[in-house]
Amino acid sequence: MTHDSAHGPGTQNARPEEAAHRLTTREAAERLGVKPETVYAYVSRGQLASRRTPGGRGSTFDTAEVDALARRTGRREPSQSVTGDLVFRTGITLIEPDRYFYRGVDATELARRHGYEEVAEWIWTGELHPGTRFTAAREPLAAARRTAAAMPRHSSSTDRLRAAVAAAASADPLRFDLSPEGVLNSARSLIPTLVGALPTAGEPAGRPAVGDPEEGSDALAARLWPKLTARAADGASVAVLDTALALLADHDLAASTLAARVAASAHAHPYAVVSAGLGVLEGPLHGAASGLAHRMLSEVLDRGGAAPVVADHLRTGRRVPGLGHRLYADEDPRAVTLFALLDALPQAAPAMAAARDVVATTARHTPLHANVDLALAVFSVTYGMPAETGETVFAVSRTVGWIAHAMEEYTERPLRMRPSGQYTGPRPPQPLPDRAN
Structure with missing residues (x-):
């Protein structure tokens, strides 16, 4: 066993075939959400074992041991997506281009079968x-x-x-x-x-x-x-x-x-x-987007058609509410499910026809599918509910x-979401402001 001060008492020499399957110091630090210096501090305290790579340059760490330490210390960090956006590990909801899942189960099927x-x-x-x-x-x-x-x-x-x-x-x-x-x-x-x-x-x-x-x-x-x-x-x-x-x-x-x-x-x-x-x-x-869709749908019913209502929205530069969703390439599966239920209710027929008129009229300008806000609007308009x-x-x-x-x-490390601001104000030092006259 080597007692190098940089690697601590837990450091051992690694065989080449073992090192190929182990984490480098940088990779271990990323998994733990700490600096490389802190990784070595864990080694010196006996919380983590390291092995020297062949040739004596750097150390490697057992993946399972690093993950176990991460769980004990709560050092799991949000990762970065390929686009650089902040990503959180979650086991709750998965969204795909045309459907979504609760813990791996189709959410629309679950909602149809269970309360x-x-x-x-x-x-x-x-x-x-x-x-x-x-x-x-x-x-x-x-x-x-x-x-x-x-x-x-x-x-x-x-x-x-x-x-x-x-x-x-x-x-x-x-x-x-x-x-x-x-x-x-x-x-x-x-x-x-x-x-x-x-x-x-x-x-x-x-x-x-x-x-x-x-x-x-x-x-x-x-x-x-x-x-x-x-x-x-x-x-x-x-x-x-x-x-x-x-x-x-x-x-x-x-x-x-x-x-x-x-x-x-x-x-x-x-x-x-x-x-x-x-x-x-x-x-x-x-x-609150569904309230905008409710008011639009009510206006369509009052005016007898979607064309003048959609035209007013386009003329004033407002987007037509209840249409499109950035996460779904085609139809919002939540809207599809609700529309299927509303279609079976005779009293919902007028509002459903108005919603379809909105979709068809807007499609002449830009093809957008109805989203869940429009489906909620059909529901609330049908039963005379408030916007x-x-x-x-x-x-x-x-x-x-x-x-x-x-x-x-x-279960994550507390206060991990602490971004740094990109300061764009005047560079210091600035003179103290004068007292107001």
Whole structure:
């Protein structure tokens, strides 16, 4: 054994055939997310064994041993894609040009066959639990309802959801438990709390929502329905809502999910993670996009055709909402699934015809397929729901994905997402600014 000061007491000479299958110092450093000097520090402390390469230049390291040390120290770094973009290792959602998968299972097939809560459990744990129902904890739900009811009357549903999350967090003393089971317990209670905090459609916005928080026999979609419309629910209509919730539960690293992972990287508790996601979701280019599609579709129905509406959008330089998706070469599989269900509902026929008219009219200018925002718009217009319905459904549903990604991020090295800014301001030293006259 060699006791070279640069390599420490764990250094041995490697045979040529062994060195060919081992990591160099640079490769080991990349896997551990540290500098090469730190790799040698691990060797000197006995945490890692190294072997000298033939000729005595450099060291090699056992791949399995380096990976085991990475797991113990939490030194797994985001990698770089071939284009230089930041890439995160994730086992949740895979998106391909024409479909997407939850933990390797076709997401649209999963959503057709299983309810939202069952799909949530699959995304979180990789296990299916038939008949799963989420139940809100009494105190967080009561706090969320009081807070949401105190919001100004003009507040949007997303405003109320953000306030409800903060209130529910304050009522949950176990929110800082970041163990997998602790996070899942918070999530299983938070999602029905969000639904329970929303006002019932047709009721005064300032009146606290009511209902038995312990009642978990109804699927979450059935509990959400009266928050979206005063129209009576039927099985087929609630099934569309349930499927929409399952389809939207995750979509890889969308903007809101990235925000959620940044929060989780700082070891923020699950409620704060969801708050971060909700903050980004409200942008018109993300969750709020379905509201734009709803208003456009309503206008198409009012004006008797898509041509004048699409023309107005093009004339003013606005993109036609509800069309195209940067991740799918052809049709958005979520939209395809929802349209198939809506096609079977007679009451959805007018809105479906309007949506098809929009797609056909726009195709004369640029061929774009309908995306999930247009499908949500057909759903909300059909049942006389407000324009923000799609955003509400999106927010409740995507909470599942935010939690799943947070659970992954909690196992990574904390605060790993710390880019450096490229300063473009005046070079120092600059004189102190004069006191205002």
